[in-house]
Amino acid sequence: MSPDPLGDDAEDGGENECGGEATAVGSHERDDNVIRVRTRKRWAAVLAALGALGIAAAVVALLAGRSSVGQGPLVDQLGGGKEGIAQPAPVGRVISASDLVVQNTSDHAVVLDRVDFFGLPAGTYRGGYVVPFPLPRQVRGILTTYWRYHVPRYGRVLPGVTIAPHTKAYVVLALTARSGQHQWTHEDLVYHDIDGTAYRRHIALSGAVCAPLKKYVGRCNAPDF
Numbered sequence: 001m002s003p004d005p006l007g008d009d010a011e012d013g014g015e016n017e018c019g020g021e022a023t024a025v026g027s028h029e030r031d032d033n034v035i036r037v038r039t040r041k042r043w044a045a046v047l048a049a050l051g052a053l054g055i056a057a058a059v060v061a062l063l064a065g066r067s068s069v070g071q072g073p074l075v076d077q078l079g080g081g082k083e084g085i086a087q088p089a090p091v092g093r094v095i096s097a098s099d100l101v102v103q104n105t106s107d108h109a110v111v112l113d114r115v116d117f118f119g120l121p122a123g124t125y126r127g128g129y130v131v132p133f134p135l136p137r138q139v140r141g142i143l144t145t146y147w148r149y150h151v152p153r154y155g156r157v158l159p160g161v162t163i164a165p166h167t168k169a170y171v172v173l174a175l176t177a178r179s180g181q182h183q184w185t186h187e188d189l190v191y192h193d194i195d196g197t198a199y200r201r202h203i204a205l206s207g208a209v210c211a212p213l214k215k216y217v218g219r220c221n222a223p224d225f
Contacts, residue, residue: 072199073106082204084222089177091211094149100171119184126174129155133168149174177211
């Protein structure tokens, strides 16, 4: 007897064909899922790249707005020479240490940001304040070097102090006395104008802050003095 063309083998073949069709459908679905996942990843990468470009552009714009172009219109009143100050104090005491008068020689206001000390340990500089110059009589006694920092009612605290055009100001700085003799070789006064352009005025003012008080009375010395 000849084999039945629709026998078991044929049925098995049919089942295999059906199974093959099912497998093919499942494969297409997986491919679609993979494509969708890859598409989402590509869009995420594109968005991340755009975000990075936006941040970079913002940083470039900020830097361009605050780019430094030199020392600017603010000048010190040291007369081209170099001065030195030194102050002994108890350990941990915040002292006033400065002898700095500056003048805005431009026709527009400038804004003081901070003072950078070259040579002092990090954390010694605590800020500062500005008073008009010539000094009010009421505050003359606590300026220059003084063993206790105090902001008078006439003082305007850094940062953000505005100096009007063609006016002078006296800058007083706060330093923390730490154990030992800590010197700085010079200062930079960092400021900007109303357009956001940043400047860095080099100040030939060196100094020292020393502690403890009893050990360094008469022995606290600024560099080169």
